[in-house]
Amino acid sequence: MGETIQSVERAAAILRLLASGPGRLGVAELARALGLPKGTLHGILRTLVHVGFVEQDGATGKYRLGATLLHLGSSYLDVNELRTRSINWADALAGRSRESAWIGTLHEGQVLVIHHVFRPDDSMQTLQVGTYLPPHASALGKVLLAHDPYGELPALPLRPHTKRTIVEPAALEAELDLVRTRGWAAETEELTEGEVAIAAPIKDSRGIVVGAIGIRGALERLAPDGPLHMEYVSYVRDAARAITRDLAR
Amino acid sequence: MGETIQSVERAAAILRLLASGPGRLGVAELARALGLPKGTLHGILRTLVHVGFVEQDGATGKYRLGATLLHLGSSYLDVNELRTRSINWADALAGRSRESAWIGTLHEGQVLVIHHVFRPDDSMQTLQVGTYLPPHASALGKVLLAHDPYGELPALPLRPHTKRTIVEPAALEAELDLVRTRGWAAETEELTEGEVAIAAPIKDSRGIVVGAIGIRGALERLAPDGPLHMEYVSYVRDAARAITRDLAR
């Protein structure tokens, strides 16, 4: 990797900082966080405001993310080939399983949700597109980790979300082995109490895993008598295979 | 407005260009579009790739938007106060009217959709958050234009979407007068054949219109016998008033 432009990199760091914490941040706070002079930051912020990436609160003078970013983010969804090619299959998967369907990709060591179909006949759910899921505590994440050529696993912080979250590196490694051999992943109450998820890998034309598709729903529906009902696994694997076939063309 | 940083502004221009057209763009295309040397653009692009705002196609070497932007865009939704405060009311509006509910803001002369609740019991709809609606051909847009202090109206291109779209500036001005006096806007088949929309203004604590909320649905449901059924107008106006009251606190 060659040289990069200082001011652009700093602008990106500001945007990431504004995105990480909720609410607004002031020039002084940003200056302390990045270790830069206030004046320098002010100049970058002025430019970011000018292009609409950042907005300034009229009263307090503090800064927050701008509306242009929302539009850029949704434009990314149109450009993302994996998503555009798999939307119809995700709809079908949600319809057949009567559960919410999800598509994710590995991005910066986390699972980025790039598509989300609500569970049929159940609105009042919040859309999760653009949010991150923990890779070690989600079915999508297990699939992606299991086939990740770069092996981001060792650097992962295995934060517990419920008492069933896998926090032992060895245990996770064994789980990923299982995912690799049988071709799909499950997650039972490892992220949220009472919720279960299933996922399978999506491959591109070269056979490399570029994403994962799965469903998520209540324990009592997907595994009412203990073990997962295998029909749901079939739905997910069928959808994954269909998309993989689609991408090969 | 004071001086702005050249490279950051150029980086933003690149992102906007990548977002406007679908698919990928090459260094040479961008250089021609922006009137800059190839070498300069390459440096900025290298930086944008490094921060994840842009991705490069391995085979062709062309550039497209990156996944980080999706996350930044969804972070904007969390930060946006208007949206977080009105989500519950939009859900209620969709439930009561049994139609899809929408919230929008004026941004760069267009209507930016910042929230969208699907019509109950009807999945298989594509989410429109982050997309733009034409202000002169949408109920949300009419509300926002009618109360826009900056008067972006004269600069608007009144592009026709159906044969009923308002394209005469004078006619639009009269329509906006109507919106102002009666406090809500309607749009009947001016954007899409067979679809009708209603919207009302959301005001902040100072009484300034900061957004609009409305519903959109099939003509045969919202106006089966010609004129709009006024119960739908009541639903929308109630929701708008409730959010306005909420923002005042």
Added chain:
DNA sequence: CAGCAGCGTTCGATATTGCCGAACGATCCA
């Protein structure tokens, strides 16, 4: 199969560009 035109990328000289730190007024809190 050769030629060419276009692509993305590299590189070093140039001076333009953006960085810095101190100083300013406004605001908030004690």
Added chain:
DNA sequence: TGGATCGTTCGGCAATATCGAACGCTGCTG
């Protein structure tokens, strides 16, 4: 009312990003 902190301004300095030409490479085309 005092002090501390905020966002903002400004000018000098040099680090910094820009520029244009040159380099391989790919993929057309004659």
